[in-house]
Amino acid sequence: MSDGMPLPWPFPWSFPNPASSLSSIRTSALIALEIEPGKNASDQPFISAVQEAAAKLSEKFSTPLPVVKAAELYLIQALGEPIASPMAASKDGPLVVFPPEFLFVLDVGLEHLVGGSVIWETALPGYGDPEFPWKKEIALRSVRERTYRGLVYPAIAGSLMIGLVDGTDLSQIQQKLTDFGLQDVAGFGFFATANCAPFEEASICKKLENEFDFVKYAEMNNVVRIIDFSPGWSLTRLI
Known part of the structure; x- marks a missing residue:
């Protein structure tokens, strides 16, 4: 943001x-x-x-x-x-x-x-x-x-903004994000919000982008x- x-x-x-x-x-x-x-x-x-x-x-x-x-x-x-x-x-x-x-x-x-x-x-x-x-x-x-x-x-501590690839079904990826360690995952069509371990958000964003094909981008919530x-x-x- x-x-x-x-x-x-x-x-x-x-x-x-x-x-x-x-x-x-x-x-x-x-x-x-x-x-x-x-x-x-x-x-x-x-x-x-x-x-x-x-x-x-x-x-x-x-x-x-x-x-x-x-x-x-x-x-x-x-x-x-x-x-x-x-x-x-x-x-x-x-x-x-x-x-x-x-x-x-x-x-x-x-x-x-x-x-x-x-x-x-x-x-x-x-x-x-x-x-x-x-x-x-x-x-x-x-x-x-x-x-x-x-x-x-x-940035707001522990808060992430996650851009999703077009056509992504949040119900199918929510468990994957939860297993990754994210909490309070919520979807809004083309993007999702979630909470993560605080004060290490940049590294977590990079891991999300590298690990999941459905993640277009992940960034800290400024x-x-x-x-x-x-x-x-x-x-x-x-x-």
Whole structure:
């Protein structure tokens, strides 16, 4: 799929307000995460929550998650042009037009890096997110590389898109895909979706293409983001 946030897309925030400034979001979130400057990222408090979520997904496929070797934290923000309004957080700099995303990246020695995305959502103008991060759902991502594209547009962990050769009967191939190790196989005519062992999706896709004649292509299910605004999506490493 194309790059971006999984559908359905979120609606833009009702900005501007005092909580929309870049510095206030970054500062408030780091305080909530109890991030300690200079401390090893893998020892930070919330890293264990991301690791546990990834381990739980891996266990569904009988593939234990290796020990975390290193960890990083990135801030992903959708930045729009400032609005001429007395309520605007900043008339000189860009505004955050979608809920900011904090992406934890763990290196566990697998093919892809483990990503854990947590969204910061301001409930009321001028206030922080009282549920961040511990009461937030962790969206697991499979990060192929530490680049802008790899981090801002990762894949949904363990999710595959499989193109089928014309005339393929899903009922006849579903068991073969299940025996291969895939789960939740569903067909939609000319393609199928399925879940696989996370953080090794690229290799699994190659095996599917090489092993089965009815597979036209197999690819990771990338996140989709709205891009019709500027300056656009920014990426900042925090730890």
